[in-house]
Amino acid sequence: MERCTHVFQISGIKTPDKKRVLVQGIRKLGGKYIGGSVYQHASTHLIIPQVLSSEKFLAACAAGKWVVTPDYVLDSVKSGYWLEEGPYEVALSSGSKATFYPVRQWREKVASGKLAGAFQGWRVLLMVQEPTRRAMFKRLLKAGRAEVYCCPLPSYASITHVMAKPITETSKSQNAPCYPVSHIVQHLFGSNRVDMNFNITDDNSADTKASFSYFDFSSLETDLKNYAVKQEGRPRLRFLEFLVYHDPHRPQSQATETDFSNVGTMIECGLFMEALDSIRSTVYPGLLPPAPYLISLLEYAQQGNATSVFLGHFQQVMHNLLSTNPPWLASSSQRYFTQVLQCPRCKMGLWSFLDTAIRYCLSSELTCHPLPGPAQPKLLDFHCDILSLILKLFQGELDSVTARDFLLLQRTGVTPPSVSGSLLYGTFWTIWERSTLLSSAVKQLLQLLVQAAIVECTESDEKQKLHLVDTLLDLLSVLVEFWWQQHFKLNQALVKKGLKDLSEHFAVISQDAPPDVLAELVARVRSTRLKLVMSDAIFRNLCCRNGLTVGDEPLSLRKMVLSYLPALGGLAQSPSGTRRRSGPTSHACTSQGTSCSAPNSLGNETSSEKENTPKGLNRVNAAGETLLHRACKRNHVETVLQILALPGTDVNVKDHAGWTPLHEACNHGSADCVEALLRHRPAPDLINRVDGVSPLHDALLNKHMDIAKMLLEHAGSVLLQQTDGDGRVPLDLVSAPSQREELLRSAQVGDSTLRNGGTRVTNLSLLEAGSSLLSHLIFSYHQERGLPPLARPTDKPLSLGLRLARALLTQPFHRVTSGWTDQRALRLVEDAQTLMELRRGEHQEHVPPAVKECKGENTAFLMEILEDLRSRGDALVEDL
Secondary structure (H helix, E strand, O other): OOOOOOOEEEEOOOOHHHHHHHHHHHHHHOOOEEOOOOOOOOEEEOOOOOOOEEEHHHHHHHHEEEEEOHHHHHHHHHOOOOOOOHHHHHOOOOOOOOOOOOOHHHHHHHHOOOOOOOOOOOOOEEEEEOHHHHHHHHHHHHHHHOOEEEOOOOOOOOOOOEEEEEEOOHHHHOOOOEEEEOOHHHHHHHHHOOOOOOOOOOOOOOEEOOOOOOOOHHHHHHHHHHHHHHHHHHOOOOOOHHHHHHOOOOOOOOOOOOHHHHHHHHOOOOHHHHHHHHHOOOOOOOOOOHHHHHHHHHHHHHHOOOOOHHHHHHHHHHHHHHHOOOOOHHHHHHHHHHHHHOOOOOOOOOHHHHHHHHHHOOOOOOOOOOOOEEEEEEHHHHHHHHHHHHHHHHHHHHHHOOOOOOOHHHHHOOOOOOOOOOHHHHHOOOOOOOOOOOOHHHHHHHHHHHHHHHHHHHHHHHHOOOOHHHHHHHHHHHHHHHHHHHHOOOHHHHHHHHHHHHHHHHHHHHOOOOOHHHHHHHHOOOOOOHHHHHHHHHHHHHHOOOOOOOOOOOOOOHHHHHHHHHHHHHHOOOOOOOOOOOOOOOOOOEEEOOOOOOOOOOOHOOHHHHHOOOOOOOOOOOOOHHHHHHHHHHHHHHHHHHHHOOOOOOOOOOOOOOHHHHHHHHHHHHHHHHHHHHOOOOOOOOOOOOOOOOHHHHHHHHHHHHHHHHHHHHHHHHHHOOOOOOOOOOOOOOOOHHHHHHHHHHHHHHHHHHEEEEHHOOHHHHHHHHHHHHHHHHHHHHHHHHOOOOOOOOOOOOOHHHHHHHHHHHHHHHHHOOOOHHHHHHHHHHHHHHHHHHOOOOHHHHOHHHHOOOOOHHHHHHHHHHHHHHHHHHHHHOOO
């Protein structure tokens, strides 16, 4: 029997009469119709009214089948024979782009015999949890001639792809690249992917959605990732003054021959001033006086017998030597300064010399050897000048590393000394410590910085004139930027961890410093990269010490608004003059679970505390639910109270979907657990929403009026202003007028409570310090990780910033980022979304009343910064 050449399936036509006409036409011309809701490989043609998101369409595309419009059958019936399919092949027009035929490329390749299907050669391990969806993806892949395996993988099979939904650590650990299932669409349509929602549906039911969302935003992810990497790697702290330094290999007005023998004789006779004057007159580019002479003069200066004129002239000589013979341009000068800049008596290197100068300025006796004391004003100035000289030397070295295309080096062809042998490396890192920023010397520098800050806020004005803190902060900024530049291109994770470790170490060792002193320190940091991590670590540590919990998720604009802003209210109402601890351990005070408590605190845990720890406390199930989540779902209030009593408990911990324990308690009607959570300090976040669903929405959607009233009595009418994903406020979820009145009365009770007690500021200094830290954090975050600029370049129709804004205005967040894996790109999209929310004034919900009413200078400035963020959100929309 002759094989039928026209075997049809139909998709996207739901009207029975239209489908009936098509089926009758197919049979009239001798064709065959195959029904059913899934793709059948026996088909040769698929009829669809337009490009669809159905399984049949994608499978027909992968198999290289004809995909035509209904007019193909109707016109063929009128002609009495099958027409050519080409004019009826389904097409897609998108804006100004030319018409695109999404199936044509694969159909032509299959017809010519080049391919058997779009996925030929693929051996896919399919890891999709839901059975129906797994079967559908298997049909799709097999339609394109892929070999498909499911878990467990047979021992004989070797795979080329792992397709997972969701992507887990298990799927990533397979011996093949792991992709989201959206990679199927990406492979089929390539650069011609269209901005449409690929929710693959069962043709028998328009309401049964079975798969994934995909949009043409992969290029946006790549561009955002590249932008973020470029931002992180760009150089900071350029020092233009070093461009005027002389080139030692092209000397200017240099003496042809200089005899320093008389200088040695003068030093032996005790004529130090005369010897110094002789050296002053012979400082030329490329000419360095013998190092032993300078070492002898330095030793004389340290003994305390030299006059102020001698000390001033000695500093002048050293600065002239640095200007005319910079060590970053010649290895010989580098060795020279290494030899001179060390203690002339102990000879233990540059760090020991630097440490001694700092300690002398702090009136410390812990120097490498005893120095004249008590500290003499002229010697204090001398050691401060030494510190300034060393700082300038390090700044010049950083500048030379930053500008590898240094103008003078390009002109003369001089090869600079290797970075691995630089003075910065040799001073602060041993050869075994270069993979960590927090070396032994850097730790000592941080400790000295804290001491200097405390001394500065307690000593007289004369002490403050030394500007020691500013010098040490500048030195720390240089170290951070130098180490970052050396390691960022090789290991980005390493440098980020190093910077995080440094900032958290500083936050811990500075706990005894007053909060306002720490806030002032952050304000004076020159490196925005260092300022960002320091302000974040100190703010979190400040919250931890005052019993406030902040999330441990990575820093983002959303975290600052949802977590840090509410925490300011807790700082404002903390007991004045006391410092509360959250207990022996706390995973909330630093990110990634790092504790801010003493290292031996875990060993002090009593046996009674261990006995009171609920079983399974640290176990998280497949959905990411903690024991607190599970107890709230089951209304096990005793377990909830046990967990909340433990130090460091994060009451706002989220599962993989973003739900908090309060969400679960409201959803399941666990009224006792809701009450326990609301009584906890710090209080849970009532504003947090998942896809627009707040705890109040959750309670009302599940008819838990008692819980809804409890929430309103706690937080007031601000909760009634929240909208869900469909734009509904909580009162829209209640139909009975009596219930609406009950909710409004509960909200009035909450507003009254907040007015009476929520606006009191009991610790203004702590609030001001927190506001200052948060202001600098937002500023530094914008400088370091801000969104791409919105300006339209002349050579491009739309800038990256505007493309991002347009994507969020046309699609929700989860659709824009569907299938994305780069966390930097995801953060930029989240930041843009947060700015749009701030534009609508939603941040006002998260600002505690006490903070709004505060008239403090720093807090008022923070409010201005929030208003500026709102303006940036306006700009995202107005520029489109």
